[in-house]
Amino acid sequence: MPKYFRLFAIGLAAILLVNFPAIAQKKPRQIILILADDLGWKDVGFNGSRYYHTPILDSLAAKSLVFSRAYANASNCAPSRACLMSGAYSARHGVYTVSPPDRGDARTRKLVPSPNEEFLSSDFKTLGKVFQEAGFKTAAMGKWHIGDDPTKQGFDVHKGGGRAGHPKTYFSPYSLKYLSDGPEGEYLTDRVTQESIGFMQENRNEDFFLYIPHFAIHGPLQGKQDLVEKYKKLPPQDGQGANADYAAMVRNLDQNVGKVLEAVKRLGLQDPLIIFSSDNGGIASQSRQWPLRGGKGSYYEGGIRVPLLVNHSGIGAGVSDVPTLLFDLFPTLCDWAKVPIPATQAIDGVSFLNVWKGKTQSDLNERPLYFHFPFYLEAYRGALDDSRDDLFRTRPGSVVIQNNWKLHHYYEDDAYELYDLENDPGERIDLATLEPEKLNGLTALLNHWLTAVDAPVPTQSNTAYEPGFIPAKKKARK
Template sequence: MTVRSTLPATRRSVLAGSAAAAALAGTRPTPAGARPRRPPGRPAGRTNVVVVSIDDLGWDELGCYGNDFNETPEIDRLAAEGTRFTQAYAAAPLCSPTRAALVTGRYPGRTGITDFLRPESAASDSFLDPRGASVADVLARRGYTSGLIGKWHLTETYSGDYRRRPGNPYAHGFDDVRVSEELYIGDGDYQHPYFFMPAQPAREPGEYLTDRLAAEVEDFVATHREEPFFLHVSNYAVHTALVAKPDLLARFEAKPGAGSPGRRPLLAAMLASVDEQVGRIRRAVERHGLARDTLLLVTSDNGGQNRPANAPLRGGKGELLEGGIRVPLVAWGPGLVRAGAESDHVTSTVDVLPTAAELAGLPAPGGVDGTSLVPTLTGRGRQRTREATYWAYPHLIGGTLPHAAVRVGDDKLLMWLGDRRVELYDVAIDPGESRDLAAERPQVAARLTAMLTAHLAELDLYPGPPSQAAGRERRVVTETFDGGLGEHRLAPVPATAAPADVTVEGSRLVVSSAGAAHLLAIAPVGPRGDEFVVQLDPGPLPTAGPGAPRERTLVAGVAKDGDNYLLLRYRHDLRRVGWDLRVGGRLEVGGAEPTAALDGVVDLDHPAARIALVVRGASAAAYADPRGEGWRFLFRLDTAGALDLRRDDVRRDYRYAVGARVSGTTVALDGYRAWER
């Protein structure tokens, strides 16, 4: 780890170092020419921490990171007067898990938030569990007031009293919460009235949301200036649907090169408003005599969404490639933070909590994954470095498959969770991750693979593959239809639909229809515990003939009837895998996690091919074995908000089920197996 100062060793920089050391000891000298003194009622030795998060900001969008199109003079000033980190990472490639990491100091996989949270119709009904210690809880022990101004996005519940919603910021110890979303934010909204905050009155006519957050920060600092505080200023900008002030937009549209890759006037105009906000925050801190009592951090929740703008880094938002997780981080604090410094210390969002704790004179609570950045910020003491930094994203987003990553030193290993294929990069000499070194450095790849595998096992993010161990599983059903349908009950989907034609030929269940039909064969037994497997053995699946594709879909899972089921499906004509969840006749698709369909990844043409749904409580995982050579993880699904199979009263109504969906064609399957783990 290297910290390089770009300023000479002047009396100013020496005083800054001594002031930082005094701050950690509980005293702070007052330098000559200081701005107004600390408010008289304010306790000494407890540094404020203000974290400004910019939504979806790419690693090089700021002027101080080399961008020559965007204009960020206020943040650039903070970098010149403070420390700029060149190896800073978001804890996840998407917003919600990174925010969970900031609040808890723990990797997202430990918090239960590994994907962005959907609106209330999402099946999982996820939220950040308030039973764990938060940064607000920790700092409250030293009399801190904690505030949130802006985006929270750590619950999927958007109705009822705000303070009663599961995982709301007040439940995590935040005392002063302002301008936080009442409804799901969707693509965002930046001009009052805000559709996701219908009850939020404007402070001034036609206000712009980024400016509103700045005004709230000014009020917050004035209100809490005599007590130590932690404040997360969580911007909604520059996320997805870009909307800028017309005058700023016109200014950037007129700049040379506007519209070429990486030179986006809309984003530049929105970022200019955020930059103005940061300047207002700094001036508010200075105006109340708190500059030498405050650490101000400016960063992003994940990498930029626009891939060309992330160059030379590869990838972007939603990926664990550098473009998806490397972010800017600027630290400012006169008398605390080294001025004009640049640090290549590897940081993560999880470091915010232990840093704030140390500045408050507290040890970090047990179980956090972060390390305090105070030694790097102050230039005093020895900076502790993590042995490894981890990421895990076991979901699908766009065309990106579930994957995980680990960085040790300059080596970074990516693992694709489906087939456990790995890629190894030296991100110091190859930040664009263009040269895979896994074959050239097999020992390094093996060591990092073992570390990442152990970390994933510790996180226990999703049910494991459907392998069986003698004596450890109870076989419930092994059905090959040799004796016909037996006691299976046929149920059309939905329950009011016309049934398909069903026959048993040899030992195969055959489903056909001249039109479109969906039919389930529901077994007489179902799971007695909340950990079980349903494995489908399709047998030969011929592709449809010439002309338009005709649907051949096989399904397996659990069902109550044609209106209530959880099924893994495989559509052979499109080589598409997905899931179907229907409760009370309603097909759960709004906010579906992780996806409605995974195309072109699995082909079950081989006679030994298998597919399986593995359930553990409210979490399900899809696996495929295309050639009888071993199971591949496909995706994870949370169902608690719609179907919670942890509950005995729910589970007792469900039975194992298989079936088919056809459209003017015929499909057959060999049989299925289902067992409890």
Template sequence: MARYISDFGLVTMRKFIGILCALFFVGCEQDVKPTKNVLFILVDDFGYNDLSFRGSKFYETPNIDALAKESTIFNEGYANSRVCSPSRASIMTGKFTARHGITDWIGAPTGAEWRKRNRFNQLLPPEYVRQLPSEDITLAEALKEQGYTTFFAGKWHLGGEGSWPDDHGFEYNVGGWDSGSPKGGFFAPYNNPKLKNGQPGENLSMRLAKETVAFMKDQKEQPFFAFLSFYAVHAPIQTTQEKWNKYRNKAAANGLAASGYGMEAVLPIRQVQDNPIYGGLVESMDDAVGHVLRSLEELGLDKNTMVVFTSDNGGVASGDNYATSNLPLRGGKGYQFEGGIKEPYLIKIPWLDNQVVETNVPVTAADLYPTILDAVEVELMPSQHQDGMSLLPLMGGLPTKERSLIWHYPHYGNQGGQPSSIIRKGKWKLIHYYEDGRNELYDLERDISEKNNISEENLELTKVLYEELMDFLNGVDAKFPEKDPLYDAAKERVYLERMATEKRKALEQQRLEILEPNFQPNEDWWGSQTTKD
């Protein structure tokens, strides 16, 4: 037996004994557990209200809607950051961003380098960890150790070469590398060193879905962990002429708003869902989700595969491509408000008895690590997933203890968000701003749009939450921004005025141009992005 295990290192003693039991019928069949697989679907920049089942009258997501009907819907599900890399690191580690140290998207400038963005801000953002820490045991590594075959497809953005998916527990890596956006766009050729090109015009989302299905088909007789991480619906937003035409007609039928943009503190922000290019991109992603879910059934894997579906941050309403509106949630990607961090959050566990339909208990993506381990009956690792908790009891209808959730983003978002940290406890949400040290307090049960700052009416509660927030941040050695000695308030005012006038006017004009019946961005439509901030 020792020789067998040595020759076949991936076969653990436990699996070997299970094989003997099955072959020789020695009466220990009760110890052989059925295979339990995990399929994790992560969408990039996908907003809480970018779904039909969430009430969108513009986007069509029938396949995700169907998954929602079979899942627990977490109405208060959150990403762990308002931008991508920190959120993804929290999924992989089970830790809040301040603890693992990746607090901004990898590649974002810090310190004096931030001045080159010409935003003329008061603060200089601090340095942050620029690759997934090797000392962490990732979710993939934890499952691989238990005999799971691990697969990754799509966007990674957790470090350069040497810190790619295959360096952190994934045995297969299709398309995951440094880049946070699809360098070649959403149609082949992809300009991706980890993804072979298909025929010109092949859709990236569907290609990643097909790669995932091929893996699951090949591994169907043994436990697997498949992580499908779409580059969609990140910029550049692109679609086909057919889908643009469909959503352009739908926008017209819904009635075009006279104005598409309002203003946040820094940048214009989209107020309506009527971008036909983005609508087509969303539908293509949903088509790819449908392909994977149908294939699970066709392969006979739907009854023993746990499915997780979520996003890494809010929909892009400012900056980037100004693609969608998150209303009634305030803000979007890059913002400290609910639109920046609240996400679609679905979990389907076919073997879980009495799985609840929905819950309003606040949860974060850091909870997915222990939840997955618990669901497939792997021992939890509390020293690793320190800020996550298993959601299995909650999904089974049991009460949970109230806890505090923490977000830390001491940076300026490309989309107009401000350096700040957040604590949510129960219905209360406190935002602490680093420019002027002020606190905002919101009652999310009464004020989902965060219009009414009630900190002055609740001074004691504000003080308690702020102190708890800072105790946590200081306890994990969080990094904070510093005052910029070259800050020029006059230059900042000029910049803000230009955004409120010239930029907003240009965006309103562009919105109407995209909705014109004769709009055509280029010959093949594959490069149909709208704008870059």
């Protein structure tokens, strides 16, 4: 071998030896986003529940950044998920509620509700699409609900229900469009986790975005029998414990988070980013969120405040009281993974990466949070829903939160409610008449936003409306 060639080969080998460890040690970017369904803010131990047992989540929370004031963008399933996946308010994409928008007896509705989009348009790039275009492997395992097939909206793999808002049953056979039935009696939450772990194993050395939107704990309320029997023996606590199946589903969900964490270790995943949250508040009549008022379908705190934790070695453990909306995850995840935010659509969420890293960002405390719902959601159980009236969990209206003050505006009677969340998180003391300056300031802020995003406001009278009409109570199911 010529001398100069020998020297070149030795030099090249030295360069490779020096640089190969750095190349080999480059960690893949891996994100695991677990989203529960209808799990209330206080349905977990780390937010104060003394009834539900969530030891896995509580242990994870102790090692994570927990947001005490995390909000879903809507108080029911589809709009919350559409906002999360698009990074935008409902006014941008038109998904405001789970259709139909005219719930309840027509004789009790004073206004004609605004139009509603059932699904998220393919014109919007979902989080899955953004990561897919950046070369990540992407999967949506469980409940999609904002379109028919997430593999047409940015996900390489979908094992779940497509457009289905809930399963017919939690025990196989499931009859879900995009999930084959398992052995008879197999439990759906376990199966979704099993499919998720399979994806993790297959892509353990790749960049991936794994979205696990569980069906649990949405109805039908069906828990595993051994857990159901356990909770039947436990006395209720703080308004929680009305339904043993509900409690059993919470515990099983917690156990399945544990299975994911165990798989992370077993598969040798290199420090994935793990996020856990819920799509809206819990159902008030099933599980009180005290001191928060109301539950799913309501725009009181119990309907929109949700558990949220973020776990990664680069994120210090602790509790943040900076208010955040779930769609803030869109730009934050893009920033964390160094993936470009799409320039083709409006992104209303803001990046919380500095907050995740423990840095102060005072402007986020000042940021107004908006909620707009120009529709009707009928009551589940009347007064037990802890809503504004016994017929509806909410009527058409809008909400703005800023600096611990919260303003509700209801369109049927042009009524305003004003609450000081710092001193009254349960929204029991209406200060609208006592704080006119604050009322006027927040009203102007809300109206400005509604105009800026061209949000539809219902004004047309409903000809079927009968003032004072009270529908007969439905007979209780046996």
